[in-house]
Amino acid sequence: MNAMDNDGFRRIVIVGGGTAGWMAAAALSQAFGRHKRIELIESDEIGTVGVGEATIPAIKNFHLLLGLDEAEFLNAVNGTFKLGIEFENWGRLGERYIHPFGPPGADSWAAQFHHYWLKARRLGETASLNDFSFESSLARAGRFGLNGERKPNYAYHFDAGLYARMLRAYSEALGVRRIEGKVVDVNLHSESGMIESVRLESGPVIEGDFFIDCSGFRGLLIEQTLQTGWEDWSHWLRADSAVAVQSESVAPPAPYTRATARGEGWQWKIPLQHRVGNGIVYSSAYLEPDRAAKLLLDNIDGRPITEPRQLRFRTGRRLLQWNRNCLALGLASGFLEPLESTSIHMIQNSLIRFIKLFPARQIEPTEIDQFNNDVRLEAEYIRDFIILHYHVNQRTDSRYWTDCREMSIPDTLAHKIRLFERSARVFRDQYELFAEQSWVAVMVGQGIEPAAWHPFVNNLPDTELKNFMAETRATIARQVGRLPMHQDYLNQLQPGNREPRVARAGA
């Protein structure tokens, strides 16, 4: 068999040039180089969704795969570091906690740290679980650094438009051809039903062997053409709208995202180097767009630098993310609101899974099934984690929060909550994105009081437990205190202030 026999999918067409489209172009061109012809079609007239600026730590793996230099990347996208998300008013009005990107304290082999903390509280400990987390403490202190005694786990905030631009330059350098134009027609093979080509408004027909639908909410190929179907989750996640505005920075950027619950929704604040991204995610059944925009403008720190932009969405997922010779990515594949900044991660994960299963000679239905099953499970676990934030609240000040508390929830989530309430235990399935510590941070942060801690903790005498807690905090305080302020660390990464790369690598 010669090489050509094993290479039936040489022409890849990506429809859409938002974050999803350019992430796909970058990853596919990195994986296959000029060996495949990769074309990306995007329409300036339609534009991109223009939001999506907070990430989770796994994005560093994506950048590793692309071979990006961290400082160059941050400077190209006006990025900042993110150590977690601060949730305010979620459990009760006036309360706040951080969901950090690292575990608190230190676990023993049988019991995680929070079991020790639960017992210590019974003995009089007043510090919160967050106080035992390096990442939370660093976030609260406004500090960040990677050259200290301990390296935090972190992600980034970045300008979505600049991110797409950076990935475009990367992809074009690897041979990706960008085509500006609006797709108006999609042609299917009369027998197989596979997509054969797309036609642009200006006339040209672009043929391909495999198509990646990154066309955003409209799902031009996956839904409008292949009619894949949709599973609706809006009975659990009621938000169907957002209003976004950018504002001037009035303070150094905090190294974390803020998610503040309001009366009928929640507000995000994402600090970048040059500006702040703000928005309110809300349900139109509870809050009118004009009131949402006013609520947003009344609650931003700096002067707005854009007009408030309204967005509508539907929460749920396509029944198949991979259908025939079409893979949907990003908003075309489904939508979960940005409360835990998971959408960009799901693009990245789907891409990596897809590249691992990239067809050679023909598309194997069993491989498609495997892919669709894996991404479905991943999405359902993330969905449950987001519902948790809404459902576990004690707020009595608005009908919205009462309705969220009283709604029925998926059985999988009800099981997790029950387990934690009874014995403080959390288990992680292999498909789950969020680790045990994330569930614990949110469940404790929003006021669940487990009935018991692990009996293993009782092996430690009370005085030793108290010392262990005090030492953990003292160590964190020392580690935090030695790191620079976030803004100072960002300044160190500016081109003129960096040590030459070769010198750093010791070459």
Ligand SMILES: Cc1cc2nc3c(=O)[nH]c(=O)nc-3n(C[C@H](O)[C@H](O)[C@H](O)COP(=O)(O)OP(=O)(O)OC[C@H]3O[C@@H](n4cnc5c(N)ncnc54)[C@H](O)[C@@H]3O)c2cc1C
């Ligand atoms: C309010 C909100 C906040 C969010 N915040 C976050 C966050 O903090 N973190 C996170 O990870 N994610 C977030 N997301 C999700 C994130 O924005 C998206 O996952 C990401 O931007 C990917 O979008 P996309 O590329 O799929 O779609 P888009 O950005 O909508 O891009 C669609 C592309 O398709 C092109 N196109 C469409 N139709 C045609 C056509 N007929 N012909 C040619 N081209 C066409 C458009 O021109 C565009 O280039 C948020 C989403 C929303 C709605």
